[in-house]
Amino acid sequence: MKTLLLSAAAIAMAASGAHAETSGKRIALSNNYAGNSWRQAMLESWEAAGSAAVADGTVAAADAFTTSENQATEQAAQIQNMILQGYDAIVVNAASPTALNGAIKEACDAGLTVVSFDGIVTEPCAWRIAVDFKEMGRMQVEYLAGRIPEGGNLLEIRGLAGVFVDDEISAGIHQGVEEFPQFTISGSVHGDWAQDVAQKAVAGILPSLPDVVGVVTQGGDGYGAAEAFAAAGRETPLIVLGNRQDEMLWWAKQRDENGYETMSVSIAPGVASLAFWVAQQILDGADVPKDLTVPFLTVTQDTLDESLAATPEGSVASTSYELTDAKAVIEGAK
Template identity: 75%
Template sequence: MKTSILGTLCLTVAAGLMSTSAIADTSDRRIALSNNYAGNSWRQAMLTSWEKVGGAAVSDGTVAAADAFTTAENQVTEQAAQIQNLILQGYNAIVINAASPEGLNGAVKEACDAGVVVVSFDGIVTEPCAYRIAVDFKNMGKVQVEYLAGRIDGGDLLEIRGLAGVFVDDEISAGIHEGVAENAQFKIQGSVHGDWAQDVAQKAVAGILPSLPEIKAVVTQGGDGYGAAQAFKAAGRPTPIIVMGNRHDELTWWKEQKDANGYETMSVSIAPGVSTLAFWVAQQVLDGKEVPQDLSVPFLKITQDTLEVSLANTQAGGVANVEYSLDDAKAVISGN
């Protein structure tokens, strides 16, 4: 699975040119993860990947610490206070999955002024001193509509959004609406927030379905496809094309429907292991390497043809994933 996913992500590693041995220059450096939210399977997988890769880096002496901290609520003020505490605790680098692109800029600037390296990913920050690892979330929304345009002649859509007020939610939704604007045969008839969680999405979809006409397709953000399918089933309505978000339960349901009646869709999300790329970027900056301030990585797409292999390599309750090695990170850095 790793080979196929890495191929999908277009990561080319030059064999023999990059060493994975411990880096003595960072062996006494401490890296912290500041995470704003952990209430769905993607975030849990992200934290697990961080702990796995960061823990190994501590064990082999590459860094002295790779600790993870998650705020109780998705609140800017709470995460800003957390970042300030990490500065006081003497961390040399802080990796951030941010509650807001702009709201944490003051705390991020404090960290930079204190000599702390700041790397943001997924939920990125706009403070110029920070490093950013971004996915083109807007395009991730737009490709869903483009996929539908190649499948059906048009029709009414239901949009399931993510966590309200978060940069990622706004960007994916903007891409979906841009795609609809360019494909006038589609119309969004309703929009609900599923918080990237199946149970929340199911309840939200069930609540809006009675007011909607026949829905031809559901555009999503990840962690909501299975919940949407269950809501349509419970309402006794035809199952539309539901774009999935790489979660195990979504892929399992898709495989069952594919085997039973040839159901076709696609699935797309950012790999939660992007946290490990952020870890290695922070380590490389601490090691004195020249790193671009802005890095980009592709999202992870699963098609009708790659469903079985993706599902077989996705942990139950988890998300299709790739974890980055130091070599992978160097390749991404040089590629950008």
């Protein structure tokens, strides 16, 4: 009878989705930067997934830590401290694809699972979750070619210098210009994926630029660019946006007033919740490929109103990932 009762309890546990293998496991997030709306939304996504998983007993902890500056040395020290604190897995949004590899290897050698996402790492022992950032840059120029077939001068707004994401998106943009040589990148500034930084940077370069027909971006910078053009009294070019609520609100107003049309694209900050569940699945013994790819989130003229309505003020359009979604991404990669 005791055996039967135990079996029944095990069946009930399985049916409820409980994860006895990870109930005592502790997962930490190592984040290199939090200075824009995307990063804030990313941290909120982690908190939502992690706190729910702790509450239902799936894991014992899902703590988040952010470095004060985007410095690889500081983040490496943070990771080493997580090893000493006895975490079972570390999820990393990395300041550099290579500079953290030593600390990542230390974590792996100590028996920890390491999952990198967004800003991924190249250390072979770590898992990686990313979108095709290079394609995200290239497709912007392809879109502009469809809208402005005659071409013209482009302004490129880059992200945070030295970060993998910035390098990849920029490489894709330049590849796009090679494919569509009617365009020329006439100027480039770093906007740090932040509206205020981008606005100041664009305002500084505008006096030296010829007429600009399009602005290619990385996210968090489109509205700042629009404000800079307006303040300079220059005609608003076709600005590719990055799914931020303030950008989409500006876009909707411009559309209603003068028919302004563009597109918006970014990685969903909810990828943090996917990274959490991937780490949990690895700890639970699942066979997970080292490289997982997720689609970027695109907003079009047709989906603008729906996306804007679903995005909180000051935040970013996103997609949340549940455990079932993570399992589907893992299976799709096999």
